[in-house]
Amino acid sequence: MARRKEPTSTTFWGRFQTQVMEPYIDGLIKHLELRFQQLGTLGAFSIFGARLQDTTAFEYLKMLAQQFRTINEREVLQEWQSFNVLVTSGIMKDKSQLEVLQLMASGYEELHLLYPNLSLLAAIALTIPVSI
Numbered sequence: 001m002a003r004r005k006e007p008t009s010t011t012f013w014g015r016f017q018t019q020v021m022e023p024y025i026d027g028l029i030k031h032l033e034l035r036f037q038q039l040g041t042l043g044a045f046s047i048f049g050a051r052l053q054d055t056t057a058f059e060y061l062k063m064l065a066q067q068f069r070t071i072n073e074r075e076v077l078q079e080w081q082s083f084n085v086l087v088t089s090g091i092m093k094d095k096s097q098l099e100v101l102q103l104m105a106s107g108y109e110e111l112h113l114l115y116p117n118l119s120l121l122a123a124i125a126l127t128i129p130v131s132i
Contacts, residue, residue, distance in 0.1 A: 041067050045125040047080075048104070049097025051088055054080075064121055076117035083115055101126050 044060035046052070052060070057080055065073035086092050092100055104111055104122030112119045 042128065045121070045128075046097070048087075048100045048122060048125065054084070057084065065117075068121070068124060071117050071121060076121070079115045079118050083118055 040063060044063045047057050047060050047064075058077060061076050061080055062073055065071040065076055087095075087100060092103065095103065101122045104115065104119045105126050
C-alpha cells in the first residue's frame with residue numbers, strides 16, 4: 001500500500017496565495033479603479049496641502065463634490081474662503097498636508113463646526129489607500 005504524501009507548508013501557502021490573496025487583491029484593485037476612475041480625483045485632495053489659487057481650488061472642490069455626493073458644493077466653496085486663510089496665514093500655515101488632514105478629520109469640534117464639508121473630505125482623503 002502506497003503511503004499518502006502529507007501536504008507541506010509550501011503547498012498550503014501556494015493555495016492560500018491563489019485562492020485567498022490574489023482574488024482579494026484583484027477585487028481591491030477593481031473597486032479602487034471603479035471608485036477613482038480618474039487620477040484627478042486623488043490629485044484634487046491637494047487642496048489640503050498646496051497653496052493653490054482660488055480658481056484651481058474651486059475646480060478641485062467642485063470635482064470632489066461631484067465625486068462624493070454627501071459634499072454640498074455651494075457650502076464647501078464657501079468654507080474654502082476662510083479655510084484658505086487659516087492654512088496660508090493662520091494657525092495651520094506651518095502644518096504639513098498630513099497634519100492638516102489629521103486636524104480636520106479629528107475630534108476638534110471647532111473645525112467640524114466651521115468646516116463640516118472640508119472635514120468630511122479630509123476624513124475621506126485619510127482613508128484612501130495609496131502607494132508610494
